[in-house]
Each structure stands twice: as C-alpha cells, then as structure tokens.
Amino acid sequence: MPLSAEVHDTAAERLAGLLRQRYRADPPAVDAPWSAAIDAILDHRSARAYLPGALPEGTLELLIAAAQSAPTSSNLQAWSVVAVSDPDHKARLAKLAGPNAQINEAPLFLVWIADLARARAIAGQYGVPGDGLDYIESFLLAALDAALAAQNAVVAADSLGLGTCYIGAIRNHPEAVAAELGLPPEAIAVFGLTVGKPDLARASDVKPRLPQASVLHRERYGASTRPDELAAYNGALRQFQAEQKMAPIDWTEQVSRRIGTSAALKGRERLTEVLRRLGFKLL
CATH class of the missing domain: 3.40.109.10 (NADH Oxidase)
Known part of the structure; x- marks a missing residue:
C-alpha cells in the first residue's frame, strides 16, 4: 500500500535528519522509502556505558x-x-x-x-x-x-x-x-x-562518518583522499569530540598514529x- 503524502513527507524528513546526523553536513540526495531497519542502522552509535541488570529472558x-x-x-x-x-x-x-x-x-x-x-x-x-x-x-x-x-x-x-x-x-x-x-x-x-x-x-551521540564521496566509487576506483573532503571531515569530527568532551584530534592524525608504527598494533x-x-x- 503506498504511503499517504503526509506520511511520506514525515518519513522523508526523518530520513533526511538521520543522514544529516550521520554526516554532519547536507545529506546526500536520497529519494527512497524510510523503514524501521534503516532507522536503526542510521541511528547506530556505540554504547560504552550500561545500566545494571541482566537482559530480558530470551x-x-x-x-x-x-x-x-x-x-x-x-x-x-x-x-x-x-x-x-x-x-x-x-x-x-x-x-x-x-x-x-x-x-x-x-x-x-x-x-x-x-x-x-x-x-x-x-x-x-x-x-x-x-x-x-x-x-x-x-x-x-x-x-x-x-x-x-x-x-x-x-x-x-x-x-x-x-x-x-x-x-x-x-x-x-x-x-x-x-x-x-x-x-x-x-x-x-x-x-x-x-x-x-x-x-x-x-x-554517546552518533559519530559522523566520512563523506560518501570518499568511500563511494562508481564503476572504477577514484581518488579517495581529496584534501577538501578530509579537512571537512576533520572539522565535523572535532565538533563531535567537543560535544562529547573527548580529547580533540583530527581524524587524519588519528589514522596516522594508529598505523604509523607496529607498536601501535599493541x-x-x-x-x-x-x-x-x-x-x-x-x-
């Protein structure tokens, strides 16, 4: 059954909001139906603090x-x-x-x-x-x-x-x-x-990811380290770090530290x- 115009608009707004949250930028143009599964995936964030008590049976x-x-x-x-x-x-x-x-x-x-x-x-x-x-x-x-x-x-x-x-x-x-x-x-x-x-x-909040242009290649692999895109992502991640009261570090520097020496592999x-x-x- 097709969505009513009102429901479609609400779903489209929800999807656009989730995409904006994920990228901390204008979302990619996506004219696709929203679903509960897509909502759960796009809204994912790692949880590092938990309430006490066992999980429900089953x-x-x-x-x-x-x-x-x-x-x-x-x-x-x-x-x-x-x-x-x-x-x-x-x-x-x-x-x-x-x-x-x-x-x-x-x-x-x-x-x-x-x-x-x-x-x-x-x-x-x-x-x-x-x-x-x-x-x-x-x-x-x-x-x-x-x-x-x-x-x-x-x-x-x-x-x-x-x-x-x-x-x-x-x-x-x-x-x-x-x-x-x-x-x-x-x-x-x-x-x-x-x-x-x-x-x-x-x-924790939803951590921003690289812009799609950095990871999405069509037909053949293209440039994936464009300085302007990486600089924009560094800025988005710095904003996230400030909001989460995390130590500030550019993503590009974090990558270089993580793979810079064999000792970093712990x-x-x-x-x-x-x-x-x-x-x-x-x-």
Whole structure:
C-alpha cells in the first residue's frame, strides 16, 4: 500500500535528519522509502556505558538467531560465539582486552570466533583431509562470516533499544583468550561485543562518518583522499569530540598514529605467528 503524502513527507524528513546526523553536513540526495531497519542502522552509535541488570529472558537467543540469518560463504557457517555473563569471567577477559571497563559493566559480552574447527571435524567424519582449510582464504572466510553475523546481531540489538560496542582489543592476547574460552585448534576470537541497556545519562551521540564521496566509487576506483573532503571531515569530527568532551584530534592524525608504527598494533603485529600456533596453517 503506498504511503499517504503526509506520511511520506514525515518519513522523508526523518530520513533526511538521520543522514544529516550521520554526516554532519547536507545529506546526500536520497529519494527512497524510510523503514524501521534503516532507522536503526542510521541511528547506530556505540554504547560504552550500561545500566545494571541482566537482559530480558530470551534476548541472547534472539540476537543469535539474527546473527545466523546473515549471509555465510558457501553456507559453511564458519563462526561461533561465546556468551559471557559471569562477572569473574568477564573481568578476566576485560583485563586481557585493555583493561576494558565496559566489558565489566555490560551484562553480556559476546566473543565472536573465526571457527574452522567444526569444519575440520566434519572432514574427519567423512574421511577427507580437509586440505582446503589450510589456506588463508579459509581463515578470511571464517573471519568475514563472523563479522557478518555479528553485525546482524548489532542491528537487532539496536532495534530492541539495546546498546553494543565492538571490542577489537580482544585480539591483543589471542592465545590467552583462547585458553580462557577453551577454544580448540583452528578457532580464534576475532572481536568481542558488549551488549546491554545503555545508560542514557552517559550516552554517546552518533559519530559522523566520512563523506560518501570518499568511500563511494562508481564503476572504477577514484581518488579517495581529496584534501577538501578530509579537512571537512576533520572539522565535523572535532565538533563531535567537543560535544562529547573527548580529547580533540583530527581524524587524519588519528589514522596516522594508529598505523604509523607496529607498536601501535599493541601486540597484534604478531597475529600471523599466533594464528599458526593456534592451528591455522595460512598457506
């Protein structure tokens, strides 16, 4: 059923507002229908402060059902997730990831696993060596599958009024994390995800993103580092930082610091050798 003119105008205004919020600039021209899913996605912001109390019964299972509804390469479903809610268990993982206070504060911490162990076991049941698992393609497939699944869970959480935040620092000490979670060979934690009811008194706003012209290429890759666009984005992010009472830094400087030296990777520069010790051959 087509939208009435009044409803269409309201939806169009809502969409334009969400886009303006995301880019902190005049929104791209989008003449498309609004939906609740688009609303949840465009309004996403990371939650780093949570209210006490467990999640409603069934929430975890619903988030995992959403995760399992994501696409998966060749239907291999080469991921797993470990749900951690025990305070002592979360505290040990938080120490390995920082320390990280929000892991302790969130009622639920999901650790997403690039998991080739299940496929290896199935290969053994069929009496085949599973040589295809030995290549970097298979590890990449598993990591991508985990990311796709987790992002589905994030969108589902947003739609339920929950907050989430990805924790890449779970890769700082991958062998210790694997031992903490009892992971088998050929399984590694690729990132964590805090989940909980966000504390709105300490809520973050929607963080602006690069202009679409910096990331959207049509037909062929074009220039993606135009100085004027990057300068405008630095300004938008500085405004966000001031509003959030964050230390001011240009995005371009932040990028240069993050990738400037191997030490900035905080131990993750050794990930290839760690993966091999955890059973991945990476041929």
